[in-house]
Amino acid sequence: MMLAGQSSRGAPHARIIVRHELRVLRRDRTVWTALALLMVTTVYGAHTGARWTQHQQRAVASERAEEERQFQQLHAAALAAEQAGRTPSPFDAYASPGFLGLFYFRSAALGPAHLAPLSIGQSDVQPYYFRVTGERRDSFLDAEELDNPLNLMAGRFDLAFAVIYVLPLVLIGLAFNLVSDEREEGTLVLSLAQPVSPVRWLVTRLLTRAGPALAVVMMGAPLALLFWGADLDFAGAVGLLALWGAGVGAYAAIWLALIALVNCSLKSSTHSAVLLGFLAVLWIMVLPALVGIAVSVRHPVPPRADLIGATRAADTRVRTQVVELLERYYAEHPGTRPEGLDPRVYNFPLYWTAIQSEVERQLSPVLASYEQALSRQERLVIDA
Amino acid sequence: MATVAERIETANMPRRASALVVARRELRDHWRDGRIRIALGFTMVLLLSSVVFGAVAAREAEQQRKAAQRLMRQQWLDQGVKNPHSAAHYGIWAFRPVPALALLDPGIHPYTGVTVWLEAHKRNEFRYRPVRDAIMVSRFPALTGATMLQLLIPLLIILLGYAALSAERESGLLGYQLSLGLSRRTLLTGKVLALGASLTVVLVPAAALSTILLFVQTPAAEREHTLAVLAALAILYGLYYAVILLLTLAVSAWAPSPRVAILVLFAFWSTTHLLAPRAAGELARSLHPTPSAAEFQRSIAEQVRLGIDGHSPLDERAEALRRQVLLQYGKSDLDSLPVNFSGLALQAGEEYGNGVYEEHYQRLWSAFNRQHVTHQTVSLFAPIIALRSVTSGLAGTDWYRQQRIAEAAESWRRTMVKAMNDEVTYRSIARAYAQDVRGREVWQQVSDLSFQPEPFLSALARQSRSAAMLGFWLVTSLAFALWATTRMRVI
Numbered sequence: 061m062m063l064a065g066q067s068s069r070g071a072p073h074a075r076i077i078v079r080h081e082l083r084v085l086r087r088d089r090t091v092w093t094a095l096a097l098l099m100v101t102t103v104y105g106a107h108t109g110a111r112w113t114q115h116q117q118r119a120v121a122s123e124r125a126e127e128e129r130q131f132q133q134l135h136a137a138a139l140a141a142e143q144a145g146r147t148p149s150p151f152d153a154y155a156s157p158g159f160l161g162l163f164y165f166r167s168a169a170l171g172p173a174h175l176a177p178l179s180i181g182q183s184d185v186q187p188y189y190f191r192v193t194g195e196r197r198d199s200f201l202d203a204e205e206l207d208n209p210l211n212l213m214a215g216r217f218d219l220a221f222a223v224i225y226v227l228p229l230v231l232i233g234l235a236f237n238l239v240s241d242e243r244e245e246g247t248l249v250l251s252l253a254q255p256v257s258p259v260r261w262l263v264t265r266l267l268t269r270a271g272p273a274l275a276v277v278m279m280g281a282p283l284a285l286l287f288w289g290a291d292l293d294f295a296g297a298v299g300l301l302a303l304w305g306a307g308v309g310a311y312a313a314i315w316l317a318l319i320a321l322v323n324c325s326l327k328s329s330t331h332s333a334v335l336l337g338f339l340a341v342l343w344i345m346v347l348p349a350l351v352g353i354a355v356s357v358r359h360p361v362p363p364r365a366d367l368i369g370a371t372r373a374a375d376t377r378v379r380t381q382v383v384e385l386l387e388r389y390y391a392e393h394p395g396t397r398p399e400g401l402d403p404r405v406y407n408f409p410l411y412w413t414a415i416q417s418e419v420e421r422q423l424s425p426v427l428a429s430y431e432q433a434l435s436r437q438e439r440l441v442i443d444a
Numbered sequence: 445m446a447t448v449a450e451r452i453e454t455a456n457m458p459r460r461a462s463a464l465v466v467a468r469r470e471l472r473d474h475w476r477d478g479r480i481r482i483a484l485g486f487t488m489v490l491l492l493s494s495v496v497f498g499a500v501a502a503r504e505a506e507q508q509r510k511a512a513q514r515l516m517r518q519q520w521l522d523q524g525v526k527n528p529h530s531a532a533h534y535g536i537w538a539f540r541p542v543p544a545l546a547l548l549d550p551g552i553h554p555y556t557g558v559t560v561w562l563e564a565h566k567r568n569e570f571r572y573r574p575v576r577d578a579i580m581v582s583r584f585p586a587l588t589g590a591t592m593l594q595l596l597i598p599l600l601i602i603l604l605g606y607a608a609l610s611a612e613r614e615s616g617l618l619g620y621q622l623s624l625g626l627s628r629r630t631l632l633t634g635k636v637l638a639l640g641a642s643l644t645v646v647l648v649p650a651a652a653l654s655t656i657l658l659f660v661q662t663p664a665a666e667r668e669h670t671l672a673v674l675a676a677l678a679i680l681y682g683l684y685y686a687v688i689l690l691l692t693l694a695v696s697a698w699a700p701s702p703r704v705a706i707l708v709l710f711a712f713w714s715t716t717h718l719l720a721p722r723a724a725g726e727l728a729r730s731l732h733p734t735p736s737a738a739e740f741q742r743s744i745a746e747q748v749r750l751g752i753d754g755h756s757p758l759d760e761r762a763e764a765l766r767r768q769v770l771l772q773y774g775k776s777d778l779d780s781l782p783v784n785f786s787g788l789a790l791q792a793g794e795e796y797g798n799g800v801y802e803e804h805y806q807r808l809w810s811a812f813n814r815q816h817v818t819h820q821t822v823s824l825f826a827p828i829i830a831l832r833s834v835t836s837g838l839a840g841t842d843w844y845r846q847q848r849i850a851e852a853a854e855s856w857r858r859t860m861v862k863a864m865n866d867e868v869t870y871r872s873i874a875r876a877y878a879q880d881v882r883g884r885e886v887w888q889q890v891s892d893l894s895f896q897p898e899p900f901l902s903a904l905a906r907q908s909r910s911a912a913m914l915g916f917w918l919v920t921s922l923a924f925a926l927w928a929t930t931r932m933r934v935i
Contacts, residue, residue: 090707097711101719108726119736126742182583185555185576189738202571206737208812209552210819210843212575214725215583221722229714233707330702331479334603337710338483341599346490348584349591353497355579363505364558364572365512368537372519430577437579 073256074264081268085234091272094233098276101226105219106284109177112184112218113290116176119205120169120189127167134164158409161194168192168200175300177290178281179220184212194413201367219281223308225344227277228315232336235269235319237329238262244329262324266316274312278305351441359436362429374422378415385414462626466634467641470608474642480604484646487600491592491650498547498589499657506542512559513539517892525883529790532864535563538853540570541895543840544662544670548589548654548677551832551841554582560850562857562893564864565748565794567801569737570850589654590835593681594828595717597643598688602709604642605692608635609932610702619934632693632929639689651678672900673838680838683914684831690921697928720826727822728815734808747800762789779875786877787869794861801854809847816843823913830913837907840897844906849895856893863890 085091138154148155153163169189176183190203215221239262242248252258282301286292292301319336326332378385389410390397396410474480516536523534539559546553557570575582585591609631612618621631655674662670692709699705735743769788770776778785816833823829836842867886874880 093711097715104723104726111730115736119738122736123738126738182576182580185573202568204557204569204571204573204576204737206569206734206740206808208728208734208815208843209555209573209846210812210816211725211729212555212573213552214721214819217719217722217726225718226714229710233711237703330607330706333703333706333710334479334606337599337706338603341596345585345591345595346587348581349587352578352581352584353587355581361577363508363512364577365508365515365537365539368559369512369515369519372516372537376519376523434577434579441579441581 073254074260077256077261077264078268081265085269085272091234094230095272095276098222098226098230098273099280101217101222102219102277102280103284103287104217105222106177106281106290107288108216109180109218110285110288110290112180112216113172113176116172116183116188120167120171123167123169123189123191127165130164134160156409158194158407158413162409162412163193165191165193174291174294174297175304177219177285177288178304180216180218181220184216194409194416196416222281223277223311227273227308227312228340228344230273231270231312231315232319232333232340234273235266235316236323236333236336238265238269238319239323240326240329240332243327262320266320270312270316274309277308351444355437355440358440359433361433361437362426367423367426367430370423370426371419374419375415378418378422381418382411382415385418386411389414462630463633463637466626466631467637470635470638471641474604474638480642483600483603484642487592487596488646488649490587490596491589491646492653494587494589494592495547495650495654495657497587498550499661502542502544502547502550503661505546506544509539509542509558512537513893520890521884521887523887525881527877527880528864528867528882528886529564529787529877531882531887532564532861535561535857535860536893537561538856538893540846540849541897543897544658544666545673545839546841547657547661548593549835549839549841550586550588550590551836551839552843552846553841554578554586556846560853562853562860564790564861565797567798567805567854567857570846589650590832592650594684594831594835597646597681597685598717598828599713600646601639601643601685601688602692602706602713605635605639605689606696606706606709607702608639608693609696609929610699610705613933613935614701616935618932622934628929628932629926632697632925635693636689639693640685643685643689647681666897669897669900673903676838676900676904677835680831680834680911680914683918684827687827687914687917687921690918690925694921694925694928697925697932700933716826717828720822721819721829721832724819724822724826724829728818731818732811732814734811740804740808744800744804747804748797762792765789765792783869784872784875784880786875787865787867787872790868791862791865794858794865798858812843820909820913823910824916827914827917830910830917833910834907834914837910838900838903840903845898848898852895853893856891860890 134154137152141148141152141154150156151159153160167189168191171188172183184205184207187200187203187205190200193199239248242251251261254261282292318339322332322335322339326335474484516538520534520536523531526534537559540553540556542553554574556573558572558574560570561568585595609618612621622628655671658670658674659667691712695708695712696702696705699708765788766778766785769781769783769785770778773781773783775781819829820833823833833842837844867882868880872880
């Protein structure tokens with residue numbers, strides 16, 4: 061770094077440092093390889109995210125279309141019966157709200173959010189649409205999406221992966237020898253003798269090296285998402301993307317600080333590379349795994365077998381109390397008592413609803429225990 | 445650093461003895477390097493912890509499964525007096541077994557449902573994937589024996605070996621050793637022996653602990669099988685580590701400096717161990733897409749609707765069945781039949797449904813199997829994919845085993861439903877549904893559901909393709925190591 065003869069003001073020095081650094085970077089094949097890798101993972105990550113949200117949108121739209129189709133069919137059946145002057149039976153769904161609720165569904169869906177293509181997260185294992193019927197209130201528990209478990213185990217190649225795993229490794233590849241190289245080549249003393257503070261010299265060089273990588277991710281990701289057909293045309297898109305960019309920047313800043321610290325502490329480039337590689341594995345693999353164990357030990361989620369056992373036990377128990385349940389219902393809803401008929405046969409939907417409501421009431425503490433355990437785990441991670 | 449006496453000694457020794465001297469010196473360097481001591485100790489602690497956590501998790505999961513399965517059986521027996529078809533609707537929930545070897549390799553278990561409801565008319569999917577009952581942090585690699593052995597140990601090998609030859613060239617020691625008559629191949633052998641010995645120090649305590657825990661947790665009848673699998677796993681991991689070790693030494697010989705060597709090796713590890721498996725998953729999804737759960741169920745429902753649903757005696761197909769049965773028994777009306785027609789109609793509807801489910805599941809699983817072929821193809825570039833396939837296959841936690849469990853559960857469901865329908869058909873005590881009831885004496889005739897483990901040799905034979913892929917990598921890495929060492933620059 062030859063800065064002799066330059067003004068002692070900060071800005072021109074910064075420009076010179078940046079220019080020198082960029083020149084060095086341009087001639088380094090490792091840099092181009094690392095940036096190409098980051099570019100490929102960013103573009104492919106955007107592709108994966110965009111494709112996944114499109115898959116989700118198609119699945120939701122298809123369910124809504126199915127919902128519409130069944131009601132059109134029902135409407136046609138009702139019209140045909142009316143035109144034929146046929147008296148509907150108690151089991152005809154168009155004439156019985158109870159049977160309508162049992163045999164027809166309304167679709168409840170949580171479509172992907174605007175920026176969902178940025179991170180698939182848990183959306184590939186959590187249900188995002190389910191059918192609401194009178195058959196069972198907890199139908200969402202069964203609504204798991206089909207996917208090959210081997211693919212799920214491999215993990216998603218999305219933008220979150222590119223940012224969390226690949227970006228730190230690329231930053232390490234670009235800057236692991238920032239100071240140690242100069243120390244090894246004997247130019248460190250010369251550089252530090254220039255009329256610029258060591259901190260400014262280090263930070264400017266570090267940012268110059270990180271700049272292209274951050275540009276690839278922060279600018280490449282939105283562009284790639286647009287290219288792959290993600291819908292970014294919504295109010296507040298720029299603000300949200302800027303917020304995401306700030307998050308990525310903050311994450312990168314932590315790594316850059318670590319890289320700077322290691323660079324200043326170790327003498328050899330090789331040792332810097334080894335230590336940074338070790339720290340990367342520690343931070344992005346070992347620590348999250350340890351956190352995962354800690355939260356599951358501290359707030360274990362009960363086994364689902366408990367829920368199944370409790371549901372069946374409650375169902376069996378409640379069926380023996382159905383007469384009392386119906387009596388209570390009739391007392392609370394005057395005028396609903398069927399006259400002279402077995403209520404279980406001629407008012408099956410009511411009979412069924414009474415059972416399911418009571419089962420649900422008895423199970424609510426069991427159901428809540430799963431949510432509570434997961435919420436506590438989340439809180440523990442956030443607090444930590 | 446080698447002493448002068450050692451160098452002279454090396455030059456005059458036969459090749460095997462020279463290799464041992466090289467190995468001894470390398471080991472001494474490892475021991476003297478505090479960073480390597482820390483890395484070895486850290487990895488050993490993590491590995492032992494993962495085995496203990498894995499053992500606790502596998503033991504708990506299996507105990508919970510057994511308790512749940514007992515409860516399901518009891519609930520089935522205690523379901524009360526009802527029509528057999530109502531009992532078939534009640535069904536049972538079957539829980540997937542957790543093999544003892546899941547303590548080392550849980551495989552796909554976190555990503556497949558733990559239980560399935562076996563009931564009349566419907567073939568359900570396994571539900572409640574453990575990963576669904578976990579927070580986002582669970583999507584990072586978990587601290588399991590497999591993660592340690594497949595991801596971190598290769599990294600440790602890289603750390604131990606990246607400088608093995610490149611640093612000696614940089615320091616001038618390489619030329620000095622070769623000038624004493626030490627052959628390049630002997631040097632490579634010595635380095636391999638030294639790295640292997642360091643690795644053994646880390647792996648042996650974990651292997652011993654795993655063996656003890658497995659011995660304790662496995663029923664006596666299955667111990668032989670478990671120990672055979674453990675031995676096979678030891679050989680396969682040994683093969684894999686040999687691949688990584690040879691590649692590391694090859695890069696160390698080829699690279700102009702230790703710095704370049706460590707960068708190349710880190711890049712190799714990141715690409716093959718982190719990027720490639722995920723890329724394989726996405727590629728598999730793109731090449732062989734699977735339908736959404738809604739599309740899958742809708743397609744089944746549409747096809748089932750085309751046939752007899754068992755509950756609609758006025759259905760056109762039920763009418764055809766009615767005519768056929770009357771003809772077969774030579775009767776004119778259903779009441780005079782010696783059997784209950786409702787049971788026959790239910791079973792006919794069931795069998796039609798079974799055919800529809802069979803076709804759909806064959807199609808779905810065929811797509812999954814093609815996706816597996818995609819993964820295996822990518823293992824040409826990333827041997828860890830082949831290794832994962834073999835180890836989870838032997839541990840009994842892979843997709844193939846899950847398929848067999850699903851098939852066994854489905855077979856039990858069909859048998860149970862048929863037994864209930866036969867009860868209605870052939871042993872009916874009243875024609876009215878509500879009066880044609882049975883109790884515990886009939887429910888207990890239905891056998892309990894159990895899953896048999898896959899024989900060791902069958903599991904091993906099934907992994908021949910992945911094992912061959914590992915063999916290919918071993919040959920390639922050995923050739924690369926020999927080539928790089930032979931052409932290695934001395935200065």
